[in-house]
Amino acid sequence: MGHTNGLSHRMASKTIKLVDEGGNPVVGKEVVLTQTNHKFLFGCGIFDAIDVANKNVPADRLAFQEQKLDLFLDVFNQATLPFYWAMFEPKKGKPRTKELKATAQWLKDRNIDVKGHPLCWHTLTAPWLLDMSNEEILKAQFARIERDVLDFKGLIDTWDVINEVVIMPIFDKYDNGITRISKVLGRVGIIKEMFAKTRECNPNATLLLNDFNTSINYEILIDGCLNAGIPIDAIGIQSHQHQGYWGREKLEEILDRFSHFGLPIHFTENTLTSGHLMPPEIVDLNDYQVADWPSTPEFEERQAKEVEEMYSILFKHPLVEAITTWSFSDDGAWLGAPAGFIRKDNSPKPSYKVLKKLIKEDWNTNVTCKTDDNGTLSFEGLLGDYELVCEDKKVSFKLDKDAETEQMLIL
Amino acid sequence: MGHTNGLSHRMASKTIKLVDEGGNPVVGKEVVLTQTNHKFLFGCGIFDAIDVANKNVPADRLAFQEQKLDLFLDVFNQATLPFYWAMFEPKKGKPRTKELKATAQWLKDRNIDVKGHPLCWHTLTAPWLLDMSNEEILKAQFARIERDVLDFKGLIDTWDVINEVVIMPIFDKYDNGITRISKVLGRVGIIKEMFAKTRECNPNATLLLNDFNTSINYEILIDGCLNAGIPIDAIGIQSHQHQGYWGREKLEEILDRFSHFGLPIHFTENTLTSGHLMPPEIVDLNDYQVADWPSTPEFEERQAKEVEEMYSILFKHPLVEAITTWSFSDDGAWLGAPAGFIRKDNSPKPSYKVLKKLIKEDWNTNVTCKTDDNGTLSFEGLLGDYELVCEDKKVSFKLDKDAETEQMLIL
Numbered sequence: 001m002g003h004t005n006g007l008s009h010r011m012a013s014k015t016i017k018l019v020d021e022g023g024n025p026v027v028g029k030e031v032v033l034t035q036t037n038h039k040f041l042f043g044c045g046i047f048d049a050i051d052v053a054n055k056n057v058p059a060d061r062l063a064f065q066e067q068k069l070d071l072f073l074d075v076f077n078q079a080t081l082p083f084y085w086a087m088f089e090p091k092k093g094k095p096r097t098k099e100l101k102a103t104a105q106w107l108k109d110r111n112i113d114v115k116g117h118p119l120c121w122h123t124l125t126a127p128w129l130l131d132m133s134n135e136e137i138l139k140a141q142f143a144r145i146e147r148d149v150l151d152f153k154g155l156i157d158t159w160d161v162i163n164e165v166v167i168m169p170i171f172d173k174y175d176n177g178i179t180r181i182s183k184v185l186g187r188v189g190i191i192k193e194m195f196a197k198t199r200e201c202n203p204n205a206t207l208l209l210n211d212f213n214t215s216i217n218y219e220i221l222i223d224g225c226l227n228a229g230i231p232i233d234a235i236g237i238q239s240h241q242h243q244g245y246w247g248r249e250k251l252e253e254i255l256d257r258f259s260h261f262g263l264p265i266h267f268t269e270n271t272l273t274s275g276h277l278m279p280p281e282i283v284d285l286n287d288y289q290v291a292d293w294p295s296t297p298e299f300e301e302r303q304a305k306e307v308e309e310m311y312s313i314l315f316k317h318p319l320v321e322a323i324t325t326w327s328f329s330d331d332g333a334w335l336g337a338p339a340g341f342i343r344k345d346n347s348p349k350p351s352y353k354v355l356k357k358l359i360k361e362d363w364n365t366n367v368t369c370k371t372d373d374n375g376t377l378s379f380e381g382l383l384g385d386y387e388l389v390c391e392d393k394k395v396s397f398k399l400d401k402d403a404e405t406e407q408m409l410i411l
Numbered sequence: 412m413g414h415t416n417g418l419s420h421r422m423a424s425k426t427i428k429l430v431d432e433g434g435n436p437v438v439g440k441e442v443v444l445t446q447t448n449h450k451f452l453f454g455c456g457i458f459d460a461i462d463v464a465n466k467n468v469p470a471d472r473l474a475f476q477e478q479k480l481d482l483f484l485d486v487f488n489q490a491t492l493p494f495y496w497a498m499f500e501p502k503k504g505k506p507r508t509k510e511l512k513a514t515a516q517w518l519k520d521r522n523i524d525v526k527g528h529p530l531c532w533h534t535l536t537a538p539w540l541l542d543m544s545n546e547e548i549l550k551a552q553f554a555r556i557e558r559d560v561l562d563f564k565g566l567i568d569t570w571d572v573i574n575e576v577v578i579m580p581i582f583d584k585y586d587n588g589i590t591r592i593s594k595v596l597g598r599v600g601i602i603k604e605m606f607a608k609t610r611e612c613n614p615n616a617t618l619l620l621n622d623f624n625t626s627i628n629y630e631i632l633i634d635g636c637l638n639a640g641i642p643i644d645a646i647g648i649q650s651h652q653h654q655g656y657w658g659r660e661k662l663e664e665i666l667d668r669f670s671h672f673g674l675p676i677h678f679t680e681n682t683l684t685s686g687h688l689m690p691p692e693i694v695d696l697n698d699y700q701v702a703d704w705p706s707t708p709e710f711e712e713r714q715a716k717e718v719e720e721m722y723s724i725l726f727k728h729p730l731v732e733a734i735t736t737w738s739f740s741d742d743g744a745w746l747g748a749p750a751g752f753i754r755k756d757n758s759p760k761p762s763y764k765v766l767k768k769l770i771k772e773d774w775n776t777n778v779t780c781k782t783d784d785n786g787t788l789s790f791e792g793l794l795g796d797y798e799l800v801c802e803d804k805k806v807s808f809k810l811d812k813d814a815e816t817e818q819m820l821i822l
Contacts, residue, residue, distance in 0.1 A: 166631070186671070187631060188638035217627055220577070220598060224635015227599035260597070 003362045007382070009318040010040065010363075015378045015405040016397075018371055018390065025375025026410060032389045035365040039383035039400070040315065041113060041322035042359055043078030044341075045269070048332070050081075053106035054099050067346050072328050075341075075356045078113045080268075080324055081156070083148060084124035092128050097151050104155040115324075116156045117268075118210065119145050120194045121163035122171050122178040129177025134184055137177040142197050149201035158206040160236060160268065162194045166213040166221060173284075188224045195230050210236030210268050214254050222261055234321065235261065236268040242278040242285055242337055245306040248313060255317050266322040267314060274303040274349055275338040285335060295330055295338035295349065304350035307341075311358060365399075376405075414773045418793070420729040421451065421774075426789045426816040427808075429782055429801065436786025437821060443800045446776040450794035450811070451726065452524060452733035453770055454489030455752075456680070459743070461492075464517035465510050478757050483739050486752075486767045489524045491679070491735055492567070494559060495535035503539050508562050515566040526735075527567045528679075529621065530556050531605045532574035533582050533589040540588025545595055548588040553608050560612035569617040571647060571679065573605045577624040577632060584695075599635045606641050621647030621679050625665050633672060645732065646672065647679040653689040653696055653748055656717040659724060666728050677733040678725060685714035685760055686749040696746060706741055706749035706760065715761035718752075722769060776810075787816075 004011065018026040049072075051057045051065045072079075081103060082088070089095040104114045120141060129137045149159065168182040168190070182190045191209060198207055209225065209232050211218050225232060235258055239246065246254075258265055274295040282288045314320045327333035329340040341352035365381030371390075381399055388395050393410045415422065429437040460483075462468045462476045483490075492514060493499070500506040515525045531552055540548045560570065579593040579601070593601045602620060609618055620636065620643050622629050636643060646669055650657065657665075669676055685706040693699045725731045738744035740751040752763035776792030782801075792810055799806050804821045 166627070170627070183671075186634045186638070188634045192638065216577070216581070217631055220628055220631045220635060223597045223599045224631060224638060227597070227603065227635060227639035229639075260594075 004382070006316045007363070010315070010382055011380055012383055012399055012401055013378060013380045014399055015376055016388070017374065017376045017405065017407045018388075018410050019375060019407060021409070021411060026371050026390060027373055027375050029371050029390050031369055031371060031377055033365065033367045033369070033379055033381065034387045034389070035382060035384050035399075036387050036396075037077055037111060037385035038359065038363070041078040041266075041324075042076050042355075043080060043113075043115070043322060043324035044072060044076055044328035045080045045082075045117075045324065045326045046072055046076075046107075046328050047082050048329070049079060049107055050099060050103045053103040056099075064346065068329055068331070068342065071342055071346065071348060071352070073110055073112070075352070075359055076328075077111065078115065078322060078324065079107050080115045080117050081107075083116045083118065084121070085126040085144065086124040088148075089126060089144070092126070095147070097148070101152065101155065104152060108155055113158065114156045115158040115160065116148070116152060118160040118163035119148065119198060120161065120178060120190070122168050122176050122182070123164070125176050125178045130175065132177065134181050137181050138185075138193070141178070141181070141194070145194065145197045146201050149198055149205070153202050153205075157202060157204065159198060159202075159208065160210045161198045161207045162191055163210045164212060165191055165209070166211055166217045187221055188228050188230070191221075191225050192228060192230050195232065199231055206233045207231065208234045208236040208266060208268065210238065212238040212240065212269075214239075214258075216257075219257055219260075222258075226261060232263060234264040234266045236266050238269040239267055240269060240271040240285060240326065240334075241306075242271055242273055242288070242335065242339070243280050243282065244277045245272055245310070248309065251310065251313055255313075255320070259317075259319050263319070264321040265317070265319045266324070267320065268322070268324050269326040270310070270323060271326050271334075271337065271339045272303050272306045272310065272351070273337045273339045274300040274351065278337075288335060290336065293336050293338055295343055299338070300349045300351065304354045307351040308354045308358065311355060315358075315363065415793070417727045418774070421726070421793055422791055423794055423810050423812055424789060424791045425810055426787055427799070428785065428787045428816065428818045429799075429821050430786060430818060432820070432822060437782050437801060438784055438786050440782050440801050442780055442782060442788055444776065444778045444780070444790055444792065445798045445800070446793060446795050446810075447798050447807070448488055448522060448796035449770065449774070452489040452677075452735075453487050453766075454491060454524075454526070454733060454735035455483060455487055455739035456493075456528075456735065456737045457483055457487075457490045457518075457739050458493050459740070460490060460518055461510060461514045464514040467510075475757065479740055479742070479753065482753055482757065482759060482763070484521055484523070486763070486770055487739075488522065489526065489733060489735065490518050491526045491528050492518075494527045494529065495532070496537040496555065497535040499559075500537060500555070503537070506558070508559070512563065512566065515563060519566055524569065525567045526569040526571065526619075527559070527563060529571040529574040530559065530609060531572065531589060531601070533579050533587050533593070534575070536587050536589045541586065543588065545592050548592050549596075549604070552589070552592070552605070556605065556608045557612050560609055560616070564613050564616075568613060568615065570609060570613075570619065571621045572609050572618050573602055574621045575623060576602055576620070577622055577628045598632055599639050599641070602632075602636050603639060603641050606643065610642055617644045618642065619645045619647040619677060619679065621649065623649035623651065623680075625650075625669075627668075630668055630671075633669075637672060643674060645675040645677045647677050649680040650678055651680060651682040651696060651737065651745075652717075653682055653684055653699070653746065653750070654691055654693065655688045656683055656721070659720065662721065662724055666724075666731070670728075670730050674730070675732040676728070676730045677735070678731065679733070679735050680737040681721070681734060682737050682745075682748065682750045683714050683717045683721065683762070684748045684750045685711040685762065689748075699746060701747065704747050704749055706754055710749070711760045711762065715765045718762040719765045719769065722766060726769075726774065 171179045327339040329342045330338045330344045333339045582590045738750040740753045741749045741755045744750045
């Protein structure tokens with residue numbers, strides 16, 4: 001176990017009484033406790049998992065993607081999969097359910113928690129909504145939620161229910177079905193409808209509201225939603241920092257403001273690049289298009305430092321429960337930015353190594369202790385999954401916030 | 412009757428059957444119909460009415476104030492009176508109820524609709540709240556609402572319930588009791604509490620939310636309040652334009668955005684000065700302090716043009732139901748600005764004359780017609796109060812939206 005200063009909110013103590021097959025206490029034995037997973041969600045947008053799970057790319061590309069996924073699985077425990085309506089169901093009635101299901105299952109089998117992103121958004125929504133009346137659009141959106149949330153229940157129990165509502169009704173780059181109905185329902189109204197439908201289909205799911213707007217607008221919107229009784233489980237905050245790292249002060253100011261609600265906070269879409277910064281005058285990040293946006297050694301060092309600081313600040317904050325870096329790899333990254341932890345050739349950047357060290361060493365509990373005369377041992381560790389090894393025997397267990405004395409049979 | 416283009420939403424048709432004392436139809440007589448008041452509220456902040464109603468200033472000042480009030484009464488039908496807690500109850504338990512009641516009664520006797528401003532605000536709130544716990548502050552705020560709303564029921568049935576909530580919890584110029592509790596309750600939470608208490612005390616009152624913030628922040632706040640079931644009767648929009656007239660485009664854009672809710676809109680605090688403009692870099696208008704801010708002939712012409720355009724745009728908008736100019740006179744105007752319709756010496760500016768012409772001539776119905784063989788006449792007019800004169804007899808009536816054929820006895 002490494003650095004646990006200021007991490008008491010992520011830790012628990014546990015007393016274990018070890019007994020053998022015969023029910024006798026295991027007395028005076030050395031025991032090694034190893035944390036195998038975090039309760040905290042360290043995630044990435046990892047759309048490449050679709051290729052790997054479905055093996056529907058040429059062999060050399062598949063091998064490359066498999067190598068990429070190995071690097072991902074070595075560090076992370078959460079994945080965000082794309083449910084952009086325009087791509088998920090480009091032709092009405094022909095959703096890519098099978099492909100995405102295979103992917104979610106492939107990730108679940110590897111102990112990865114999967115989130116679906118997003119169920120409702122004005123960007124990348126189904127173009128065929130444009131031919132419909134507002135009533136038909138709303139009906140289609142509900143049907144989409146019902147179908148997909150039910151289809152993926154058990155595989156995906158965390159959803160970005162609705163994305164970027166602050167701008168939704170005033171989004172004017174192009175006409176789209178979702179902006180149309182958001183104008184009629186209003187911001188809180190459309191959130192209420194989408195959350196109600198999603199909750200109805202998966203009552204125990206973790207449901208997020210997600211936005212890139214971190215201003216007072218988003219605060220007031222959340223305040224309104226909560227007062228209107230909308231069951232938001234976690235506040236999703238995007239943090240695409242193509243124009244430069246926010247820095248400690250801004251980050252803590254945002255955390256402070258969004259902590260007032262007492263809800264869990266997920267950093268849902270984080271970007272820190274290892275390239276030159278996007279000019280500050282760009283308002284919509286999508287407007288910045290460059291032929292080449294290289295990752296450079298100098299900027300890779302900067303990225304590593306920023307990743308280390310930002311993840312450390314967030315991990316220390318009691319309400320933050322998840323950090324998702326949006327692009328795991330530079331290969332295929334949004335806007336062509338060098339936003340990944342690994343380069344286009346799958347070689348890990350310094351940021352990958354820094355974060356792996358934080359997650360797997362500094363914040364990972366590994367202790368050796370001895371059972372007493374009653375066969376009991378006590379330890380304190382970061383919340384998550386554990387493996388206990390005693391001589392040639394082992395047992396797995398979970399360390400949760402409310403850990404009590406537990407008797408374990410070791411085989 | 413003057414200019415009624417685009418004013419159909421402010422008009423109604425009425426058929427009247429005139430009968431004499433004996434119940435006989437008044438046949439073939441010339442009838443003059445004169446509008447004596449508007450349904451639309453044309454108001455001012457007219458705190459000077461306190462002096463006049465209570466006669467508690469020296470004789471020469473009283474005469475000056477009476478002259479001022481005469482000019483006010485000649486044009487307007489609505490008055491806003493101050494209920495700033497710091498001034499209304501500077502010493503806990505000693506509210507200026509008697510003075511304000513006399514004033515409200517004085518105005519009511521002159522057919523003026525009175526609004527109280529405001530019941531809850533972080534600025535000019537009672538300084539003695541600072542010694543209390545948050546629970547005590549909330550209790551005191553409730554008690555204040557209960558006392559004042561009940562005391563003034565029948566005299567004041569329109570209230571700015573809560574003022575400037577967008578900035579309220581992040582207001583950091585100085586510590587105050589209301590900002591403290593707004594941080595705990597949240598924006599929608601404090602609005603909900605204040606509206607519930609006010610509504611409880613005066614179920615039929617017209618209750619306003621009021622703000623100077625006309626950005627998307629205020630829109631989202633209103634959206635949240637309405638979805639939380641808060642019974643807002645009218646949206647209050649401040650429009651202190653010390654830094655320059657908004658102009659038609661901005662005004663129409665704001666009207667457009669705040670019309671989405673379908674609620675009545677009141678322009679609660681309007682300022683258009685007849686002096687130099689406050690520099691654009693000033694963010695909090697209170698920060699601009701000058702020794703002298705003269706009203707000049709050139710700028711008085713500008714003010715008159717702006718008043719004419721702005722009032723015309725607002726009067727034409729179907730959801731606007733009230734316009735209150737914040738300072739009737741330059742004498743005692745907020746920030747010392749030449750913001751009044753009359754100068755410091757009570758002489759009317761061009762803006763006074765322009766507005767009087769709009770309210771009393773252009774938008775005022777005066778028609779002459781003849782009763783038919785059944786004693787009936789039909790006319791169309793602006794909504795409001797009327798006097799009907801036939802020879803030496805007269806009768807008063809109201810022209811409301813749902814006017815039906817009405818039999819009137821003329822004496």
